[in-house]
Amino acid sequence: MARLPHIALAVEGPAFTTVTGRTVEAVPDRLYLVDSTGVIARVLDPAGDDAAKARHAAEIAGWYTKLEPGQYLLPGLVDTHIHAPQWAQTGTGLDEPLEVWLDKYTFPLEARFSDPVWAEAVYSDLVATLLRLGTTTAVYYGTVDTEATLTLAALAAKAGQRAFVGKVVADDPGANPRWYRDSSTRAALAETERFLGGIGQLAAKAPQGLYGVVTPRFIPSCTLEGLKGLGQIAQQTGAFVQTHVSEGDWEHHFSLERYGVSGTVVLEQAGLLGERTILGHVVHASDDDLRRLYAHDAVISHCPHSNAYFASAVAPVRRMLDEFKLRVGLGSDISGGFSPSLWQTIRQAVISSRMLQAGVDAARAPARRGRPGSALTVDEAFYLATAGGAEALGLKAGRLLEGYLFDAQVIDTTSATGNRLPLFDEAADAGSHGVFEKIAYLTTAANVRQVWVHGAQAVPPPGGANH
Ligand SMILES: [Zn+2]
Structure with missing residues (x-):
């Protein structure tokens, strides 16, 4: 025996x-x-x-x-994209486009997290809620505030959840309100390093795993100098990176107009793409972008709920998996997504993929309505929420x-x-x-x-x- x-x-x-x-x-x-x-x-x-x-x-x-x-x-389920502070507004405000929604609802809410009492109340409730829904690993965006985001990490660690946590960087004074941004690019980089150091200390007491994530919110929020500085930090420390790219038309075209290249190429040039890079959405990316992501072994977080509200399209997940051999996980994307339940996200991944396959405009002939070969099975969506998400994060889980x-x-x-x-x-x-x-x-x-x-x-x- x-x-x-x-x-x-x-x-x-x-x-x-x-x-x-x-x-x-x-x-x-x-x-x-x-x-x-x-x-x-x-x-x-x-x-x-x-x-x-x-x-x-x-x-x-x-x-x-x-x-x-x-x-x-x-x-257990792996949520690869969730904005912890936005738990406080989940289910509201989804009638606006992304660029309006951020200014009108989200930035004022996130700014409140410099209040530690408020931060602890919202974050502890979210972590408990996710665990009760079977989410054993979560990849969190915090806020610009370093201390509040360390509080989020400490709460997840204490509750026993495996967490990847990032202090959000928004350093472009022309793109962010005065009352909710990094005070300068230099401060954004210094605070990111301080944050990663703080996570390192907390991680020593979290056997389940606690990881710091370099987190430029997205290209429109950041200066090029800031993005490049964060790329350097990620390469020097080996930290994970998370950001959004090619989510909707506005944000996708922003990179093309400001830099003359796609968001994927901007991130590549900033040194932000690697095997520990988790990119939210990637809905409007070109085939060339997807090939670049494969070359860097970067991973995609598919967020079908928020895509239905903000992306104006459905991410071609089956092509990402089968044609481009990319690693893909699922994200609830609270609160662009309205449900904290990754079970719900599994369902929406199936539904969205079927709508992409069949098409949605009955006025078109069936043969010209959709994109054949796009549908995901429920097994595949469950895989994305479990082993797929774990593989995306380099976990044997x-x-x-x-x-x-x-x-x-x-x-x-x-x-x-x-x-x-x-x-x-x-x-x-x-x-x-x-x-x-x-x-x-x-x-x-x-x-x-x-x-x-x-x-x-x-x-x-x-x-x-x-x-
Ligand atoms: Zn997001």
Whole structure:
């Protein structure tokens, strides 16, 4: 018998996960043994001798969880683009175009985060909300304020969520209001370095992972000198980079008009493209842009909700994946997107891709209406929200397999949740792909019963029971 590794957690039940590609597989009852570093050490047949011994040891130690009938284990979700301060205005103001929405609603709101009491109230609520929805990893934009953004990082770390966090840079005095911008380009760069140093200190106490992100808001907010300075910082420190590019017509054309080249080329020339660069949207990018992103191994965060409001088009995700071989994750893009639930984002990714494929104007002949070959399956959208997002961030997570980080959630399909999923024939349904599809389309926070990040419980089961 193989020797069992040192186990810190044992979870037993049926699961749904991608294994190698983008197809979700139903896995029958298994015993997942998680070691003290948060990694899935073994996945055992529960009927075997190894499983019996491990289960017995875990029961005695008090770290054994057995799923109830109707409960399933799934990988945790990875939100690759979310503006934490905008949680406070989520669901409002979406009737304006992006450039109006920013000035009218978003900049005044973000400016409020220099108040630490306000920042802590909003940020702690958002982190808790995301964890309750099964989001185990989040890539956050903070605000221009360094201290408030460090508070966000500290709150995510304390709650057990894996977080990538960036202090926003907006250093162009001609593009940003006096009361909400970096005081100078020099100050923006110095504050970014101070922020990355602060994250480094916090990260020492966050085994689940806490990463600083160099974060120019987007090209229109920044001077070229600022962008280049941030590119240097990213290259010197190896930090992640996040920004928006080719989101909508206005922002896409801004780069072409100011610099004579696309936003992707501006970022490339500023030294901001690399394998740790996460680009929001990329809806209007040319094929040449996409080839450049591939050459730099940069990754895309697809945000279908906010694209429906601000992008005036649908991102060609299937082309990005299949033709350009790019890494793609999903983003809720709070609050350009209205839902904090990445489950909702999965659904919208499918819906938007199907509308791109079929077209939307019934006055056109069917053959001329859409873009064939664009549709994503629900399995593929789930892959983007789990393993795809993890791969985009360089994490071995997002799949329930040996050697992967144990980032996982228990989805309860039963009436005990208050949101019973429509499963009427238990024998036929149990463990079928149809159960996964119902989970993907109908799950709400009520169905998410437990969440683990890096092998540690981040959201306990209701009532405080262990199993
Ligand atoms: Zn955004």
